[in-house]
Amino acid sequence: MDIEQKIDLLEEISGSNHTWPIISAKYGVENPLPPWKTSLDGLCDALDRSCSDEEESSLSFKQRRDEEDVLSATRYANLPYPENQLVSLAHSLLSRGMISKEELGDRLVAIRARLEA
Amino acid sequence: MSEHHHDHDHDHDHEKTVKPMVDEITEFEVLEIALRELCIEKGIFTAEQHRIYTEFAEQIGPTPGAKLVAKAWLDPEFKKLALTDPIEACLQVGVDWLNPTGSGTISDFHALQILEDSPTVHHVIVCCLCSCYPRPLLGNSPEWYRSPNYRRRIVRWPRPVLAEFGLEIPDNVEVRIEDSNQKHRFMVMPIRPEGTEGWSEDQLAEIVTRDCMIGVALPKPGVTTNVKTKTIPAIRPVGS
Numbered sequence: 001m002d003i004e005q006k007i008d009l010l011e012e013i014s015g016s017n018h019t020w021p022i023i024s025a026k027y028g029v030e031n032p033l034p035p036w037k038t039s040l041d042g043l044c045d046a047l048d049r050s051c052s053d054e055e056e057s058s059l060s061f062k063q064r065r066d067e068e069d070v071l072s073a074t075r076y077a078n079l080p081y082p083e084n085q086l087v088s089l090a091h092s093l094l095s096r097g098m099i100s101k102e103e104l105g106d107r108l109v110a111i112r113a114r115l116e117a
Numbered sequence: 118m119s120e121h122h123h124d125h126d127h128d129h130d131h132e133k134t135v136k137p138m139v140d141e142i143t144e145f146e147v148l149e150i151a152l153r154e155l156c157i158e159k160g161i162f163t164a165e166q167h168r169i170y171t172e173f174a175e176q177i178g179p180t181p182g183a184k185l186v187a188k189a190w191l192d193p194e195f196k197k198l199a200l201t202d203p204i205e206a207c208l209q210v211g212v213d214w215l216n217p218t219g220s221g222t223i224s225d226f227h228a229l230q231i232l233e234d235s236p237t238v239h240h241v242i243v244c245c246l247c248s249c250y251p252r253p254l255l256g257n258s259p260e261w262y263r264s265p266n267y268r269r270r271i272v273r274w275p276r277p278v279l280a281e282f283g284l285e286i287p288d289n290v291e292v293r294i295e296d297s298n299q300k301h302r303f304m305v306m307p308i309r310p311e312g313t314e315g316w317s318e319d320q321l322a323e324i325v326t327r328d329c330m331i332g333v334a335l336p337k338p339g340v341t342t343n344v345k346t347k348t349i350p351a352i353r354p355v356g357s
Binding site: 016019026028039040050065081083098099 | 138145148
């Protein structure tokens with residue numbers, strides 16, 4: 001598995017100008033971190049706990065953090081923290097096939113429609 | 118609120134009572150929800166587990182650690198307990214290491230050690246492997262603590278890296294770097310500074326900042342905020 005392989009869907013997201021420093025400045029919001037950060041922390045903890053006893057196909061805590069370090073310094077070096085943490089996690093899950101690109105693509109569209117309804 | 122008219126008397130300014138909000142749905146917000154929902158649907162974890170861990174992430178911070186240090190500075194018996202049985206001492210500041218989330222430990226945590234600084238030894242904590250950190254006591258780790266750059270360099274060149282945080286350790290003081298891991302966490306207990314004689318526990322706790330308990334700063338009367346440092350990207354990232 002080449003962890004640094006390009007994933008078009010994530011390239012689009014990481015290329016958007018929706019990072020928190022830009023968005024918070026645009027709206028004059030003072031919070032240093034985006035509101036989804038604690039939910040991402042919860043997601044990582046739940047994932048680490050779930051994968052800690054499983055076989056190779058899952059994403060171990062160490063793999064998750066190692067890949068985040070590599071991807072944050074390379075493919076997603078344009079992103080600030082914690083956007084790089086989030087997109088790297090998505091990259092790791094997609095690379096392992098734990099989530100497919102198609103289902104993620106569909107879900108992104110469905111969620112946006114739901115939030116904008 | 119540019120045209121806000123009302124005829125009642127009061128002395129507050131409405132324009133200042135409403136904090137600005139983001140009126141836009143970001144790609145990252147949507148991505149976080151999508152990953153979470155798909156993991157839940159695939160049975161990787163449950164929505165309840167996610168909620169419990171998110172609640173944990175929202176309520177933690179450096180206050181219990183600061184309280185523990187301040188209490189230890191004032192009470193020699195408590196200090197002895199903190200150094201010999203830190204898990205028990207943490208219970209007295211409201212942290213149950215064996216069940217911090219109400220749903221078991223976060224990882225396979227086994228041991229906590231509180232590192233007492235002395236006039237001849239200064240401690241600093243790191244996690245070379247990833248970013249293990251005493252979260253129940255100190256909250257979430259700062260961004261720089263997670264960076265490969267800090268992790269790699271603090272163990273090799275501790276004094277120059279501490280100097281980047283504005284902390285100059287005299288040559289006659291030994292610097293010890295403790296490497297954390299999933300099973301073993303550390304926290305620094307700094308020396309009580311001069312000029313704090315007669316202070317209450319709350320007053321003392323205010324100057325025990327997160328950085329003091331990591332070891333990249335020393336407590337000082339009047340200083341209650343953490344150091345701002347720039348995270349430098351890794352030149353040779355892990356795995357490259």
